[in-house]
Amino acid sequence: MRRERTGPFLPTTFAVIACLFMIAGNCFAHSRSAGGNPTGLDVPEISHGEMAVISDYRRGIIDLASRAVDTNEPFRRILNYAEIQYSYCLWGRVPGSVTDEESPFNECAHAYLAATKAVLMAMREMPREAPAAGEIISAIDVDMVRRGLALVTCQFSGEAFNTADIIKPRWSRIPLHPASMASLTGLAALLGLAILALRRFLRPKAQSSE
Numbered sequence: 001m002r003r004e005r006t007g008p009f010l011p012t013t014f015a016v017i018a019c020l021f022m023i024a025g026n027c028f029a030h031s032r033s034a035g036g037n038p039t040g041l042d043v044p045e046i047s048h049g050e051m052a053v054i055s056d057y058r059r060g061i062i063d064l065a066s067r068a069v070d071t072n073e074p075f076r077r078i079l080n081y082a083e084i085q086y087s088y089c090l091w092g093r094v095p096g097s098v099t100d101e102e103s104p105f106n107e108c109a110h111a112y113l114a115a116t117k118a119v120l121m122a123m124r125e126m127p128r129e130a131p132a133a134g135e136i137i138s139a140i141d142v143d144m145v146r147r148g149l150a151l152v153t154c155q156f157s158g159e160a161f162n163t164a165d166i167i168k169p170r171w172s173r174i175p176l177h178p179a180s181m182a183s184l185t186g187l188a189a190l191l192g193l194a195i196l197a198l199r200r201f202l203r204p205k206a207q208s209s210e
Contacts, residue, residue, distance in 0.1 A: 040164025041074055043081065046114040048101065049149030053140050054113050054120075055098045058086075061136060065119045070126050079119050081163040085112035088168055104170035110159060111167040 046054070054061075065079050089097060089108040097105035098113070123133035143149075161167065 040162040041077055041081075043078060043111070043114050043118050043161040043163065045158055045160045046110060046117050049144065049147075050117065050140075051098055051110060051113040052149055053143045053147065054117055055092065055109075056143070057136055057140060058092075058113065058116050061116050061120045064129060064132055064136070065123060068123060068126060068129050070128055075119065075122050077163050078115050078122070082112050082115035082119060085115060085167060088112075088166060090169070104173040107159070108167040108169050111161045114161050115163075 062079070062082065065075075068075070085108060086092065089105050089112055092098065092109065092112075094103070094105045096103040097109045100106060103109075120133055120136060123129040124137065126133070
């Protein structure tokens, strides 16, 4: 007798979706972490127009900063903050997180891109990194003018940040933002398929008996 398969896909997918919305733990009501460390470093604000361009250069900026030799503790802390914030913002993969100020991920995108900009500006003063940093800054300036983004602002454009204050997505607003909801639901579906495929792969072959 052949054993029938169990574990339908649909409940698994819903479970994954539920897990995604629980990532923030008990922080659904607040986007900032509680009890920030007063020893944190200030990170200057970034405009909506700037972040739209800097996001295109983020990987190059972080790669250059990671190879920097003549660094100091503030530089390394802000670089680390930029990377941490990037992961909290789901690595910038949610559509509209950078360009749509209504996105639940827009404020955390401001945070990691503000830190990225601060790292870039700091490298402009480093002897070894200054030439490469200057080229990136010039390219960003050209793109800002070409795309007419210099004066574009949004509700978070005047917001400064601090390395002791983690900005988390506004999880409770995801169901109200169609692009974010669709993206995370699609991700959950892919994870559900992967889990289902793994379960089938690991399940011992059914034994037949007479």
